[in-house]
Amino acid sequence: MKIHEQCLPCLVNQAVRTADMLRIENREEMYRQIFLNMSRMDMNRTNPELVGENFRIIKAFCGCDDPYRETKAHYNRVFMDQAAVYEKTITSFRDAVKYAIVANIIDFNPIHGDVEGDIRKFFGGMEALQLAVDHTAQLQQDISRSKTILYLGDNCGEICFDKLLIRRIRKLNPEAKIYFGVRGEAVVNDNTMEDALFVRMDEEATVISNGDWALGTVLERVSPAFRKVYDEADVVIAKGQANFESLSEEEKNIYFLLVVKCPVIARCTKVPQKSLVCMKQARDIIPGSDLRSGCVCKQAVSA
Numbered sequence: 001m002k003i004h005e006q007c008l009p010c011l012v013n014q015a016v017r018t019a020d021m022l023r024i025e026n027r028e029e030m031y032r033q034i035f036l037n038m039s040r041m042d043m044n045r046t047n048p049e050l051v052g053e054n055f056r057i058i059k060a061f062c063g064c065d066d067p068y069r070e071t072k073a074h075y076n077r078v079f080m081d082q083a084a085v086y087e088k089t090i091t092s093f094r095d096a097v098k099y100a101i102v103a104n105i106i107d108f109n110p111i112h113g114d115v116e117g118d119i120r121k122f123f124g125g126m127e128a129l130q131l132a133v134d135h136t137a138q139l140q141q142d143i144s145r146s147k148t149i150l151y152l153g154d155n156c157g158e159i160c161f162d163k164l165l166i167r168r169i170r171k172l173n174p175e176a177k178i179y180f181g182v183r184g185e186a187v188v189n190d191n192t193m194e195d196a197l198f199v200r201m202d203e204e205a206t207v208i209s210n211g212d213w214a215l216g217t218v219l220e221r222v223s224p225a226f227r228k229v230y231d232e233a234d235v236v237i238a239k240g241q242a243n244f245e246s247l248s249e250e251e252k253n254i255y256f257l258l259v260v261k262c263p264v265i266a267r268c269t270k271v272p273q274k275s276l277v278c279m280k281q282a283r284d285i286i287p288g289s290d291l292r293s294g295c296v297c298k299q300a301v302s303a
Contacts, residue, residue, distance in 0.1 A: 012038075144173050216240075
């Protein structure tokens, strides 16, 4: 889906918060370069691409290939401990899906506040939480008859609950080849190969880099090896808003698992903000639109 004008403040805010976290000294020049990049942007492109470009500028100014490395490692450790506890309460495939989605609600920005408190709050109220769109039955059926499954991860921390869901997927279909996709280069707090190996994702799936440095999965930019896996996958499970933004127009058997965090995605998915969604890709639910209406998906997501 195309970038929306409401995404622009988020792009700027991310740069400001990251510069503050990293204590970048020459941030005025960094902002100038970011604003120059944004002034040239094509509004037909996706928000994840622009976030990736801005984050590359930030990395150049801080002289670090992964500015969130310590933050990601911290929350990966926190969630590894939490996942081990909550796994005992997961009694069904739908439970595993719901836990994986709820894990997406946590904001890992280091100035966000009490992240561990949020974890306890949301997971403690798990029984009361419902999926606003619930296509888990269709997902379970598709998984059971698939030969190849590609699971596209999102953030640090929640990857631990992705691992629990993949463990359930393996029980459903022990013969399926399962891949877990990560970013090819550090971008904000998204999973890289380093994060996947840290949480031992390779115990449950073949970890594959997409070879790119954008958020989400921008197919025009991924490596040939990753694209081959994507094309051959019978089912793609895509976590988070960035994967929704970058894949919502693709003709593929995709299931989007996310918490709807902003009004743009809420309008596209036709559910309220903060909704939990397990949504199958289709062509018949959300019509094409323009910037004024807020949803710019050519096709969307379905029953």
